[in-house]
Amino acid sequence: MREKWEMKRDDMGHRCCGKHKVKRGLWSPEEDEKLLRYITTHGHPSWSSVPKLAGLQRCGKSCRLRWINYLRPDLKRGSINxxxxxxxxxxxxxxxxxxxxxxxxxxxxxxxxxxxxxxxxxxxxxxxxxxxxxxxxxxxxxxxxxxxxxxxxxxxxxxxxxxxxxxxxxxxxxxxxxxxxxxxxxxxxxxxRLKSPVRTLIPSQTMIPINDTMSSLLDDENMIPNWSNVDxxxxxxxxxxxxxxxxxxxxxxxxxxxxxxxxxxxxxxxxxxxxxxxxxxxxxxxxxxxxxxxxx
DNA sequence: AAACGGTGCAACCGCCCAGAG
DNA sequence: GCTCTGGGCGGTTGCACCGTT
Structure with missing residues (x-):
């Protein structure tokens, strides 16, 4: 089912990435790990260059979104209280x-x-x-x-x-x-709907453990909202x-x-x-x- | 047990804006 | 002042899952 959806979307190409053939749809644990490893060691001076440097068939925007919405180590898990x-x-x-x-x-x-x-x-x-x-x-x-x-x-x-x-x-x-x-x-x-325990096991939601070394490489910009200039x-x-x-x-x-x-x-x-x-x-x-x- | 409908949420789309050249 | 490029953000889409029938 999911493959079908991803194939359908792959056929459409990707506007923001020009001619490059990029993978779309849900992220696999391998992709997550690649992105996480790259960002934690190199940061992201330019998101557009991240996919290439990290060895991902994704567009930069997709990488940025995945990082911000899921991979960032400071994300709070669980439902909103x-x-x-x-x-x-x-x-x-x-x-x-x-x-x-x-x-x-x-x-x-x-x-x-x-x-x-x-x-x-x-x-x-x-x-x-x-x-x-x-x-x-x-x-x-x-x-x-x-x-x-x-x-x-x-x-x-x-x-x-x-x-x-x-x-x-x-x-x-x-x-x-x-x-x-x-x-x-x-x-x-x-x-x-209660949160299904199964949902937490699907590939895109597989947690990647972040060790101290990785965390220490993260700068404030990546990890923590800047509360001093809230908005x-x-x-x-x-x-x-x-x-x-x-x-x-x-x-x-x-x-x-x-x-x-x-x-x-x-x-x-x-x-x-x-x-x-x-x-x-x-x-x-x-x-x-x-x-x-x-x-x- | 199967079908169906509703819901949550990950991911994408498209627009806007700022900075560089 | 212009064009281009990249990043950010709000809106939308559509799959996976759950509860109900």
């Missing part, structure tokens, strides 16, 4: 689908992993709670029902939140704001924005969304200090952003 999930949600609310940026906040996780987890798990969870995954806001169809629902726990929690808000008159906004943070149900929501989140610091600032936040409930809150159409301009304040204001029980000690 609740704390990481909350971080993903919080950072995604601010940055949007900037998976690479989000992944920087999760040591050992890759952008691909974060992206997959978002699409397969978090997205559905948000939708099931009537939240728009792209904006984290209540979807219009759920706004009415939630506002009239007596069993809406988010609202009851939001009242607690109000006490720490600057302006108590912003209850409605706070309600919405909180509801987008606390999406985790009390009980752990796990992926529908460009500390961008344009405009005027301080607080949740209660009606010059920033739309008065109309329908106008309230995260983009408005952050005073930017694409959420790219973002006040880091406010992020912490805002996040604290929105979540009482748990604030992963604070735990992270965000430094912008």
């Amino acid at each position: 609740e704390e990481e999930e909350q971080i993903i949600i919080d950072v995604h609310r601010i940055l949007g689908n900037k998976w690479a940026q989000i992944a920087k906040h999760l040591p050992g996780r890759t952008d691909n992993e974060v992206k997959n987890f978002w699409n397969s798990c978090i997205k559905k969870k948000l939708l099931s709670q009537g939240l728009d995954p792209s904006t984290h806001n209540l979807m219009p169809s759920h706004k009415r029902s939630s506002s009239s629902s007596s069993s809406n726990s988010n609202i009851s929690k939001s009242k607690k939140t109000t006490s720490i808000m600057k302006n108590p008159t912003d209850l409605d906004q706070t309600t919405t704001a909180f509801s987008i943070t606390n999406i985790n149900p009390p009980t752990t929501t796990k992926p529908n 460009e989140m500390a961008i344009h610091h405009e005027a301080p924005m607080l949740p209660g600032d009606k010059s920033v936040v739309g008065v109309d409930d329908d106008d309230l969304n995260m983009d408005v809150l952050f005073n930017t159409p694409s959420s790219s301009a973002f006040d880091p200090d406010f992020a912490t304040i805002f996040s604290s204001a929105m979540s009482i029980d748990f604030n992963p952003l604070d735990d992270l000690g965000w430094t912008f």
Whole structure:
């Protein structure tokens, strides 16, 4: 089955590698070992030259991806836990689908992993709670029902939140704001499918042991995300924005969304200090952003 | 036991951007 | 200023696996 798929793909050639015939599809343990051995001893001054020098029939991009997503020794194995999930949600609310940026906040996780987890798990969870995954806001169809629902726990929690808000008159906004943070149900929501032990044995996922010598050859760039320059989140610091600032936040409930809150159409301009304040204001029980000690 | 549908995730695609010449 | 090249990243694809019928 897999061979069939790989053959089909091989016939297509590879655009980024020109005429070169390259292997595609899942990586074999032998290929993994070759790549790992080469990178650990030589690094990767140029990914395009890696396949040739490492003796691989792959394109440079494929090698880079394989290294980043699977072979890097600092990768964390296992499923994403609740704390990481909350971080993903919080950072995604601010940055949007900037998976690479989000992944920087999760040591050992890759952008691909974060992206997959978002699409397969978090997205559905948000939708099931009537939240728009792209904006984290209540979807219009759920706004009415939630506002009239007596069993809406988010609202009851939001009242607690109000006490720490600057302006108590912003209850409605706070309600919405909180509801987008606390999406985790009390009980752990796990992926529908358990990880199969068999899956860990398929060739592409065979672990290659990394000895101390190999690890010592790895530089920081390859192994560990640079937390000192996390991303460009500390961008344009405009005027301080607080949740209660009606010059920033739309008065109309329908106008309230995260983009408005952050005073930017694409959420790219973002006040880091406010992020912490805002996040604290929105979540009482748990604030992963604070735990992270965000430094912008 | 077999068929089917849903899901997770590895890998690829294609676009964008930065740097070099 | 332009073209080219390589790297990075978000989106998409499709196989392998699992649970259900």
